[in-house]
Amino acid sequence: MASKKAILIILVCVIAVSIVIGVLTATFCCNGSEEEDVIVHTQSGSIKGLRVNSDVSSFYAFFRIPYAKPPVNELRFKAPSPIEPWSGVFDATIEGPACVQADALHQSEDCLILNVYTRDLPAPAAATPPAPARPVYVHLHFGGLQDYSANSGNFGPDYFMRHDVVLVMVQFRLAMLGFLNLNSQDAPGNMGLADTIEALRWVQRNIESFGGDPRQVTLGGISSGGIMTHALLMSPQAQGLIHKAIIQSGTALSYRFYHEDTEPVARFTKQVLGMPNASNDELLTQLMSLTPTELIKVSSDVKGLFPRGYNEYYPYPITRDLLGIIPENPIDMVRKNNYTQIPMIIGITSDEGIRLEVFMERLDFVNDNFYMVVPTDLYAIDDMSFEKNETAQRIKEFYFGDRDLSRKTFPQYAEVCRDSWYGHITDYVVRLQGSLNYSANVYYYVFAIDGAYNTKKFSNITSPGASHADDRGYLFKINSLANVPVNDDFSDLARDRMVAMWANFIIHG
Ligand SMILES: *[C@@H]1O[C@H](CO)[C@@H](O)[C@H](O)[C@H]1NC(C)=O
Ligand SMILES: *[C@@H]1O[C@H](CO)[C@@H](O)[C@H](O)[C@H]1NC(C)=O
Ligand SMILES: *[C@@H]1O[C@H](CO)[C@@H](O)[C@H](O)[C@H]1NC(C)=O
Ligand SMILES: *[C@@H]1O[C@H](CO)[C@@H](O)[C@H](O)[C@H]1NC(C)=O
Numbered sequence: 001m002a003s004k005k006a007i008l009i010i011l012v013c014v015i016a017v018s019i020v021i022g023v024l025t026a027t028f029c030c031n032g033s034e035e036e037d038v039i040v041h042t043q044s045g046s047i048k049g050l051r052v053n054s055d056v057s058s059f060y061a062f063f064r065i066p067y068a069k070p071p072v073n074e075l076r077f078k079a080p081s082p083i084e085p086w087s088g089v090f091d092a093t094i095e096g097p098a099c100v101q102a103d104a105l106h107q108s109e110d111c112l113i114l115n116v117y118t119r120d121l122p123a124p125a126a127a128t129p130p131a132p133a134r135p136v137y138v139h140l141h142f143g144g145l146q147d148y149s150a151n152s153g154n155f156g157p158d159y160f161m162r163h164d165v166v167l168v169m170v171q172f173r174l175a176m177l178g179f180l181n182l183n184s185q186d187a188p189g190n191m192g193l194a195d196t197i198e199a200l201r202w203v204q205r206n207i208e209s210f211g212g213d214p215r216q217v218t219l220g221g222i223s224s225g226g227i228m229t230h231a232l233l234m235s236p237q238a239q240g241l242i243h244k245a246i247i248q249s250g251t252a253l254s255y256r257f258y259h260e261d262t263e264p265v266a267r268f269t270k271q272v273l274g275m276p277n278a279s280n281d282e283l284l285t286q287l288m289s290l291t292p293t294e295l296i297k298v299s300s301d302v303k304g305l306f307p308r309g310y311n312e313y314y315p316y317p318i319t320r321d322l323l324g325i326i327p328e329n330p331i332d333m334v335r336k337n338n339y340t341q342i343p344m345i346i347g348i349t350s351d352e353g354i355r356l357e358v359f360m361e362r363l364d365f366v367n368d369n370f371y372m373v374v375p376t377d378l379y380a381i382d383d384m385s386f387e388k389n390e391t392a393q394r395i396k397e398f399y400f401g402d403r404d405l406s407r408k409t410f411p412q413y414a415e416v417c418r419d420s421w422y423g424h425i426t427d428y429v430v431r432l433q434g435s436l437n438y439s440a441n442v443y444y445y446v447f448a449i450d451g452a453y454n455t456k457k458f459s460n461i462t463s464p465g466a467s468h469a470d471d472r473g474y475l476f477k478i479n480s481l482a483n484v485p486v487n488d489d490f491s492d493l494a495r496d497r498m499v500a501m502w503a504n505f506i507i508h509g
């Protein structure tokens with residue numbers, strides 16, 4: 001039964017730096033013109049979507065479909081409830097709001113929605129034989145569990161819609177609203193994961209109406225989307241709802257996104273609200289009385305209480321919770337080999353750490369406090385008994401020799417970050433599950449493309465290589481990349497192959 005098969009796919013592409021100003025030819029003639037409305041009947045009710053003809057593909061789009069009851073008023077912080085059926089036709093032709101977060105303009109607490117994109121709808125009964133149902137890709141957007149959304153401007157389906165898959169983009173609650181853990185039914189923690197599970201149940205009930213096959217569901221994401229995907233393999237409640245997984249640049253074992261102890265965050269939250277001696281119940285009553293904008297302010301003040309420098313701490317991360325959404329520390333579950341084992345693509349980008357270029361001013365601080373770069377999980381993994389500073393010293397010597405951190409040694413610092421935030425734990429997961437005879441195929445990759453669609457340019461990162469989440473530009477159509485000049489002959493090829501490989505996995509495993 002237990003067959004281990006780890007295939008190493010290394011996508012190595014010529015690193016071509018092409019900043020020559022290209023001719024802005026009219027490659028993008030149309031921005032998705034609406035041709036016709038279309039109505040689909042689901043178990044929840046009827047939904048009106050639209051036909052989109054983009055420059056690369058044609059498909060039907062259904063935006064902002066509600067999959068759970070709005071988590072507002074007395075439902076704030078609670079695990080989600082299924083959506084109640086509606087009468088009439090729901091208008092899914094316009095994009096919905098993002099979940100509550102710091103910067104988005106269009107946002108709402110009422111944000112448990114998903115977008116569905118499909119090339120074809122099932123033929124009406126008694127018409128020509130229906131096309132076979134298509135495998136489904138459910139993608140979880142990134143944003144550190146605290147921002148971003150499913151908006152098609154950031155995650156355009158156009159390239160996936162050249163393949164026989166149905167794409168579902170899910171939104172889930174973020175930051176404090178999605179992950180506050182007060183160890184009670186009223187704020188159990190992992191609400192954002194529970195939202196995703198509710199969305200996956202919605203997919204089981206309804207995706208056939210969109211031409212999708214509920215028995216072939218792949219869940220995936222980049223960065224925190226990958227972390228959530230991996231975490232849901234640990235959730236007994238997600239079992240049977242996911243059949244394949246795509247985990248890009250993040251795992252549930254990531255020490256920055258999993259807290260074993262939830263007490264400090266609750267304490268910091270009370271401190272910020274000026275009620276240090278309050279009980280968790282009193283804290284919750286206070287939080288229930290605040291507006292979403294006030295909650296965001298509290299979240300960001302709590303974040304400010306964590307040390308800054310090397311690690312960006314996420315105060316409301318994944319935790320163990322009393323509802324058993326995540327029943328145990330994921331690292332223990334992987335070690336005990338007791339979780340959902342399904343075919344998986346997992347990997348990182350070649351230069352994840354160049355993202356730190358935007359924090360150049362912190363180099364001196366990190367140099368003087370190098371112990372900060374030691375992944376806290378390194379101890380758990382290797383049972384190292386020596387001092388953290390001694391470990392830090394060894395790490396520093398390994399990457400820098402006798403040099404200090406400076407702009408000159410930034411490439412080495414970027415390697416430290418790649419390895420300590422992403423590389424070592426991903427490698428640990430792959431090797432450990434291999435040695436424990438993980439019972440499905442695992443495809444392990446490094447994404448090393450540096451071309452026209454790397455999103456690092458949005459942060460003004462100039463270091464060569466594939467930065468964290470640069471792979472998004474090779475899977476999704478991104479509005480802000482629409483007019484990027486392409487001055488090489490591999491960027492389009494790389495994108496086409498990347499999407500084709502992902503689609504082949506979603507279809508064939
Ligand atoms: C398409 O372009 C028109 C005019 O430039 C604009 O009003 C519309 O919002 C765009 N539609 C989309 C879906 O981007
Ligand atoms: C909280 O309790 C401590 C110790 O009992 C006390 O010194 C402090 O004044 C209390 N703070 C507030 C804001 O009530
Ligand atoms: C495996 O995990 C389930 C919950 O996910 C738990 O009920 C069971 O006891 C675990 N089994 C072992 C052997 O740890
Ligand atoms: C490591 O060194 C730093 C600064 O040199 C110091 O602040 C910190 O307390 C030390 N940590 C440990 C665990 O010894």
Ligand SMILES: *[C@@H]1O[C@H](CO)[C@@H](O)[C@H](O)[C@H]1NC(C)=O
Binds near residue numbers: 002435
């Ligand atoms: C994994 O499978 C191999 C070959 O069947 C076997 O020798 C080994 O004992 C297995 N390891 C575990 C941890 O089950």
Ligand SMILES: *[C@@H]1O[C@H](CO)[C@@H](O)[C@H](O)[C@H]1NC(C)=O
Binds near residue numbers: 458459460
């Ligand atoms: C990148 O640089 C441009 C031009 O200097 C500037 O306008 C923009 O704000 C910068 N973006 C970021 C994210 O720093």
